[in-house]
Amino acid sequence: xxQDHIRYDVLAQEALRGVIRKVIGExxxxxxxxxxxxxxxxxxxxxxxxxxxxxxxKYPELMTIVIQHQYWDLQVTDTSFEVGLSFSDIPERLxxxxxAIRGFYDPAVNFxxxxxxxxxxxxxxxxxxxxxxxxGDTENSSQxxxxxxxxxxxxxxxxxxxxxxxxxxxxxxxxxxVVSLDAFRKKP
Numbered sequence: 383x384x385q386d387h388i389r390y391d392v393l394a395q396e397a398l399r400g401v402i403r404k405v406i407g408e409x410x411x412x413x414x415x416x417x418x419x420x421x422x423x424x425x426x427x428x429x430x431x432x433x434x435x436x437x438x439x440k441y442p443e444l445m446t447i448v449i450q451h452q453y454w455d456l457q458v459t460d461t462s463f464e465v466g467l468s469f470s471d472i473p474e475r476l477x478x479x480x481x482a483i484r485g486f487y488d489p490a491v492n493f494x495x496x497x498x499x500x501x502x503x504x505x506x507x508x509x510x511x512x513x514x515x516x517x518g519d520t521e522n523s524s525q526x527x528x529x530x531x532x533x534x535x536x537x538x539x540x541x542x543x544x545x546x547x548x549x550x551x552x553x554x555x556x557x558x559x560v561v562s563l564d565a566f567r568k569k570p
Contacts, residue, residue, distance in 0.1 A: 398495050399480040407458045409449070417490040419450035428482030430462060434474055444484060447476065 405420075423446040424431065426438055437445065447467055449456070454466040455475070462479040487494040 395497055399483065399497070402483060402486050402495065403458060403460070403463075403480055406449075406456070406463050410456050410458055414450070418488055419448065419490060421485070421487040421489070422447050422449065422478070422483060423485035424478050424482045425484060428479065430477070430479040431482050432475075432477035436472075437469065437474060437476075446485075 402422075423444055426433060426441050426443060426445050433441075433445070447465070449465065449467075452468055455464065456466075457464045461481070462477055464475065464477045466473060466475050468474070483497060485494065485496050
């Protein structure tokens, strides 16, 4: 296959980040419509990310925030957005460049975008002489953003639950329930 000099993968990711920018921009103007809310996962070490040292220590690589009920001062620019959130009752102000976003999920309509942020950095740093292809490292190869379908809902619910606890939301947790396998066996 020929070399992609146009970089369709980068163009597709930029376009899909534009969707996030537009959605957040509309929320700034009119608020969250209906049951819409967002789980946004981003790289805390990406250039331009501004979070407190306390949060950076707690989330050294990835962090997921929830924009739903308790947020304030949401602002959006062409390259980033800023939002106020509370973490364990401590107010924080975060600045997140769109290029740092790893995932965007709106559970109200089961819409998700995933970005290979690390792969994009690696792809942008690779020399054009073709040496990277000889290494056979497909895990770091650049992948375009994906629109995920409802078949991924179960996995995304786990992400949503983890994000809720990371974002400092207080929600009662149910105790684990032990179920005997005998309950599922056919009885003679």
